[in-house]
Amino acid sequence: MLRLRGRSRPFLPVLLLIVAVVAAVPLVTGNPSMREELFFMLLLVTLATSVNVITGYTGYVSFGHIVFFGLGGYGAFWLMQALGVHFLVAAVLGVIPAVLVAAVVGAAVLRLRGAYFALATLGILEATKAFMTNFDPAGGAVGLSFNFSIYAQYGGAKSAAELAYVFMALVALAAIAASYLVRHAKFGLALMTIREDQDAAVVLGIDPARTKVAAFVISAVFPALAGAAFFFKNGIIEPGSAFDLTRSIESLVMVVLGGVGTVAGPVIGAAVYEWLRGFLITSPALASFQLTIAGVLLLVVVLFATSGLVGVLRARFPAVREWLE
Amino acid sequence: MSALLALRGVTVAFGGLVAVDDVSFDVEEGSITGLIGPNGAGKSTVFNAVNGVYRPRAGSILFDGRDIVGMPSQRIARLGIARAHQVVRPLTDLTVLDNVTVGACFGRDGLGLAAGRRRAAGVLEQLGLADRASQPAGSLNVAQKKRLELARAVAAGPRLLLADEVLAGLNPHEVDEMLGVFASIRDAGVTILMIEHLMQAVMHLSDQVVVLDYGRLIAVGTPAEVQADPAVVEAYLGDPRAAERLMADEP
Amino acid sequence: MNLGALLPSAIDGLLLGFVYGLAAMGLTLIFGVTRVVNLAHGQMIAMGMFVVLAVASGAGLNPYVGVLLAAVVGLAAGVVIYVVAVDRVINAPELTTLLATFAVNLIIIGTATTLLTTSPRAVDVDMGALRSGGVTVLGTHLVAVVIAVAAAGALYAFLFRTRLGKSIRAVAADRAAAELMGINSRRMLALAFGLGTALAMTAGALLATLFSFNVLSGGTYETKSFVIVVLGGLGNPTGALIGGLIIGLLEGVTAVVIPVSWVPVIEYAVFVLILLVRPRGLLGSRQ
CATH class of the missing domain: 3.40.50.300 (P-loop containing nucleotide triphosphate hydrolases)
Incomplete structure (x- = not known):
């Protein structure tokens, strides 16, 4: 009798719990510098987890992923600054421009394959950045900034920062949950089939265009929300930091480091990446060589451990397999 | 008829x-x-x-x-209409079971994931591939891949x-x-x-x-x-x- | 809008386009033969600039010697990069090779920034100027064009007239078939990669004779190369050269007509549009 592999281990709740507990620490201890670090870490987790949906599950390498972060950031920021909208409402509404771009431009661009798609997303990112640099209603090259009095409605700058932090933590948790749900749903199976062999997928009854666009849209929602939180806390947004190509590529690095196409991979990858970076920056001897070391590590992972840390752990510790995917 | x-x-x-x-x-x-x-x-x-x-x-x-x-x-x-191709195209990184499940989930019957898996398991038994269900499809030999190709088509309920x-x-x-x-x-x-x-x-x-x-x-x-x-x-x-x-x- | 400035700007842009085209040829050659997008391309260009600096300021020699040296160093560097970072994963999916070359890019940036710092550099080259009917063309620009054309010509002669070049083209067309005919595809891939980086470094070297630069200057030229490569057709060296001219001309013309800051918007919009409407580029890709 064929035993079907069911979900016998509560993988998702455990992962979410770990992330939630870690995120809760600075709130409980009231440690602002740890809160700052974890804020950034949670942002990276969100970016890596969301890009994994289009790159890991569907196999479409997106260089332009950060464009959704910038669009969400700008959308929400403008609403808060120009119209005095409350952060939470602005963040949700800020998702709209990101989702529109993902759906409309995505539909056109997802017809391309491989390197062509990757380059096209790069073009979209750079075009958006160049455009926003010239777009005066959004502040042009200088961008937009808050009048500090805006934070009053949240009980002051510190409370606003805490609000942004809690929001970011929730977004990260939601992104992980969404990633898990996608992977274990029929939809995820369709994505992976498209990744393996799109032409076979079509003959099997999968609609590639609609499926890919849906994946792209899903991958756009979470960075947009994260962007709203990030720039709300910073109080200033400008094209360079909103549409930073390096950050886009970093999300890919984190995904590969942790394990492409897995749920835990991007989370682990983001955590390890950020820890490494913090370590390199603070160690005086290594600081100037930071990028070089990062490059060497990335190369080692890419050449010798293509299934990332998750793959390595699963291979060396079979007991872990049911707990880590 | x-x-x-x-x-x-x-x-x-x-x-x-x-x-x-x-x-x-x-x-x-x-x-x-x-x-x-x-x-x-x-x-x-x-x-x-x-x-x-x-x-x-x-x-x-x-x-x-x-x-x-x-x-x-x-x-x-x-x-x-389902097809078993002459040049087989298994989804190599997915398991044998998942391969057939794809057929069941997106074909004519459009089953949900759990129902699709159950039907896939049944078809694998019928075609003698049940013992390889959790192996990656790429690890099968040519004759087995042909049977997998057929299983995937049949699972769609065409x-x-x-x-x-x-x-x-x-x-x-x-x-x-x-x-x-x-x-x-x-x-x-x-x-x-x-x-x-x-x-x-x-x-x-x-x-x-x-x-x-x-x-x-x-x-x-x-x-x-x-x-x-x-x-x-x-x-x-x-x-x-x-x-x-x-x-x-x-x- | 200053029409009087249009002609000289357009000419200048066109001349610059030859150098852009040379760089893009390197990128497209690598892609056409190895199917790898070399994300270290920009750094190769930047390194070419520094070779000229070393030769001119360091050794006190004629900067154009540096251009030649850059080509040689570029060839060696490319082969090494291929063997160390790319060869092992040559058949892996795109993400792997993209990140492999990106890793090389990080390594080079990191090392270069540490050793050379980001201070701006310049090489003084005076080749006079050509004046005709109110239009002034700098000698350095003309020399750059001549060298770029010569390099492109040398590449073509190599690819189409020599046995080694034909082997590379065979590998580009069909690697498996080439191997069956006794061609060592690994060596050809390494050589193609080396030629590609040689072209990039030569272009960088030429740019050093024209503009000031620093360690991070490669970035903008890299994205420009992507635009050109897509415009001309991925894998098509002639397309890259012509694409370079088009982009150079476009830059020259638009800089007079619209504010300079809008030029990138136009470039990237064209880029995305080409990918959507005619992904094979104007001249068709070699795939």
Whole structure:
């Protein structure tokens, strides 16, 4: 009798719990510098987890992923600054421009394959950045900034920062949950089939265009929300930091480091990446060589451990397999 | 019983090359039809036209009375036409079970994931692949991959199964087993259109045989009628061994 | 809008386009033969600039010697990069090779920034100027064009007239078939990569004779190369050269007509549009 592999281990709740507990620490201890670090870490987790949906599950390498972060950031920021909208409402509404771009431009661009798609997303990112640099209603090259009095409605700058932090933590948790749900749903199976062999997928009854666009849209929602939180806390947004190509590529690095196409991979990858970076920056001897070391590590992972840390752990510790995917 | 599939004057051309030339035939529901012909006769092209990979330059293809020419392949799959390809395309990094589950989830029956997995498990038992269910599909040998290809098509719950040289490369024992599988698929209500080069198998199993040569239909009829048709023999005289096999009625 | 400035700007842009085209040829050659997008391309260009600096300021020699040296160093560097970072994963999916070359990019940036710092550099080259009818063309620009054309010509001669070049083209067309014919595809891939980086470094070297630069200057030229490569057709060196001219001309013309800051917007919009409307580029890709 064929035993079907069911979900016998509560993988998702455990992962979410770990992330939630870690995120809760600075709130409980009231440690602002740890809160700052974890804020950034949670942002990276969100970016890596969301890009994994289009790159890991569907196999479409997106260089332009950060464009959704910038669009969400700008959308929400403008609403808060120009119209005095409350952060939470602005963040949700800020998702709209990101989702529109993902759906409309995505539909056109997802017809391309491989390197062509990757380059096209790069073009979209750079075009958006160049455009926003010239777009005066959004502040042009200088961008937009808050009048500090805006934070009053949240009980002051510190409370606003805490609000942004809690929001970011929730977004990260939601992104992980969404990633898990996608992977274990029929939809995820369709994505992976498209990744393996799109032409076979079509003959099997999968609609590639609609499926890919849906994946792209899903991958756009979470960075947009994260962007709203990030720039709300910073109080200033400008094209360079909103549409930073390096950050886009970093999300890919984190995904590969942790394990492409897995749920835990991007989370682990983001955590390890950020820890490494913090370590390199603070160690005086290594600081100037930071990028070089990062490059060497990335190369080692890419050449010798293509299934990332998750793959390595699963291979060396079979007991872990049911707990880590 | 009416024809489940009807080709009317189907012509498929690539620039100046006419691969399928004004071909018409019916496939009755619940039957097994063999599609034979020398190499390059256009048999796989007919399959490609039926499941929407190529668009015919002329003619219509009626599936259950409905013209499906121009329909995208994924829609045709959902209408109930499934295909086992000659050049197998397993989804190598997915498990054998997942491969077949894809068929079950996105084919005609469009099952949910859990139901799809259950049906996939059942089909794997039927095709003798159950013990390899959790292995990656890439690890199977060629004969097993062919069975996986068939399993994936069957799991979709199709009304019409296009089987493209599923028996190629199998030893006589395996061929016998597979013929039994085909019979049981037919008995479950699935109509089968099969391309084969194994003459004795085709003649033994088919209710009707369609013969193509250079893209043209040169004979249609029962196995006996087709075997006796001089035009068919002549087409195969280019390959005397095939002609011999055609004329001999080996069990 | 200053029409009087249009002609000289357009000419200048066109001349610059030759150098852009040379760089893009390197990128497209690598892609056409190895199917790898070299994300270290920009750094190769930047390194070419520094070779000229070392030769001119360090050794006190004629900067154009540096251009020649850059080509040689570029060839060696490319082969090494291929063997160390790319060869092992040559058949892996895109993400792997993209990140492999990106890793090399990081390594080079990191090392270069540490050793050379990001201070701006310049090489003084005076080749006079050509004046005609109110239009002034700098000698350095003309020399750059001549060298770029010569390099492109040398590449073509190599690819189409020599046995080694034909082997590379065979590998580009069909690696498996080439191997069956006895060609060592690994060596050809390494050589193609090396030629590609050689072209990039040569272009960088030429740019050093025209503009000031720093360690991070490669970035903008890299994205420009992507635009050109897509415009001309991925894998098509002639397309890259012509694409370079088009982009150079476009830059020259638009800089006079619209504010300079809008030029990137136009470039990237064209880029995305080409990918959507005619992904094979103007001249068709070699795939």
